[in-house]
Amino acid sequence: MPYGDAMNARLRSEERRAEIVRAALEVIAGRGYRAASLAAVAERVGLTQQGLLHHFPTKEALLVAVLEERDQWDAVPDHRWRLDLLASLVEYNAMRPGIVQTFSALLGESVTEGHPAREYFTERYGKVRATMAELLRAAYGERLPNGLTPERTAPLLVAVMDGLQYQWLLDPENVDMPGAFRDFLTLLGEGGESGEPGVGGEEREG
Amino acid sequence: MPYGDAMNARLRSEERRAEIVRAALEVIAGRGYRAASLAAVAERVGLTQQGLLHHFPTKEALLVAVLEERDQWDAVPDHRWRLDLLASLVEYNAMRPGIVQTFSALLGESVTEGHPAREYFTERYGKVRATMAELLRAAYGERLPNGLTPERTAPLLVAVMDGLQYQWLLDPENVDMPGAFRDFLTLLGEGGESGEPGVGGEEREG
The missing domain is CATH 1.10.10.60 (Homeodomain-like)
Structure with missing residues (x-):
């Protein structure tokens, strides 16, 4: 040949x-x-x-x-992530329900016994929490306005993203996923370089 | 007979x-x-x-x-729910991984096409968000310290509970689900009748 x-x-x-x-x-x-x-x-x-x-x-x-x-x-070099980019990622996800559905279904299955994706998700979530903690540290320093450390806030940030996906997939008419995620950034409080409500989600793609 | x-x-x-x-x-x-x-x-x-x-x-x-x-x-009359009871429910869930696993797996599946539990979850989440909004209103009034309304905070509260369950099921050694949920109550800010960190989860059952 x-x-x-x-x-x-x-x-x-x-x-x-x-x-x-x-x-x-x-x-x-x-x-x-x-x-x-x-x-x-x-x-x-x-x-x-x-x-x-x-x-x-x-x-x-x-x-x-x-x-x-x-x-x-979804590959973004770890040091490039910023809170406003995360908001953009959530905006972007809202435009690709098929992808979100695939991974929400797989995440759900992965907690069943001996599922072949379990190790992948366990490892991935460990890494994602670490990346999110670094991102929160870059935005807020060692303490968020409410006194939590970046490490203790990271699992909440990840949980909100995942949990909102289920609510949105089930009821897209009544759940504004990107808006709710921006609300969560508001909850984190002032001081984040892009923690203000409504900022950052409109102009970029995730 | x-x-x-x-x-x-x-x-x-x-x-x-x-x-x-x-x-x-x-x-x-x-x-x-x-x-x-x-x-x-x-x-x-x-x-x-x-x-x-x-x-x-x-x-x-x-x-x-x-x-x-x-x-x-999980039946608690709607008017009886309080934020500290929710923290207790999360503590309680951490002692029954099998139940949490069942419903996390079902929630995951429910977003796939034509799943028989989809309608149940869609309806249930609508009700749960409404109940949570009432609970937040009872604790904080019409605005939370960060300016969000109870209605806009409710989906976040529900998302955190669900999302933390997946992280905890995948990696129980590294994810302290009840502690993380109490951290979320801290994020909601002072003013909740039981929004102080660490309060309320130890004595009651959900």
Whole structure:
């Protein structure tokens, strides 16, 4: 096989993988991971199940690819995060309910026994809390106006983001997710470089 | 059949139903609802699947019974709720991870398409937000110290409770759920009749 053909084949294979991961996202969003079938994913991309297994040998391997895909989307170097960027991320999420639904469904499943995404989420939440604590420290110093440390505030910040996603997914008409998140930043109090109500969410993308 | 026998039969049937609901709770906690099988529930209570169907004709009927059971446990007349009781509820939840796991898994699943618990959760969250707003109004009046109304604070209160549950279920060693919730009450600011840090969680049951 000439070199160019091999490269084309690899490119096609990568495109195919990306297509499969997108299809898996949709299927998981619809049914959750445990109830999702490889057959449904294969059908969506016009492959046989055997053809799908060529790209992802197990259902778990496909899940890992979905989770890695998530990490890539939301990748912001840790030192670049700011509170107002977080508000923008929540605004952005409000425009992609399918993605939010996928990960809310997976987070919910991950607490069931022996779930293959459990370790991923446990590790991820540890890292996210640490990143949020640094972000809060950069904005407020060692104490927030209410006396809490950044480390004690970080789990609350993360909890609000996750909890609001469920309320919003269940009832988008009655829950203004980005507005509620900005309200939470207001609760954190003055002194944050971007903790003022309503600031920061409108102009940037997460 | 003499009256006494009929009553005994009814009692036995009710006990049986309660036993089935408890078994269903455990199975859902372990696998989630979609992946839970009636066969697994039947096996746990020593019934055939046919015998189980006598008590609950469908899997959905069993789910509804599980959700109703939840409502009964946590039933506190709306006017009796206070912020410090909420802190106690969170303390109490930290002692029953199985129950928290069941409902966190169900909440996660409920946002997937056509899930039979979706309507239940949507309705329930609407009511819970209204109850929380009333509770915040009783504690703070029309404005919290940071200027938010009770109605705008209520979704945050609910989100923190739910979000902390996921973090705690995933990593109980590193997440102090009751402590974090009391920290959130601190964030709400002074003026709540029981918004002081660390108060109220130790003596009562939720």
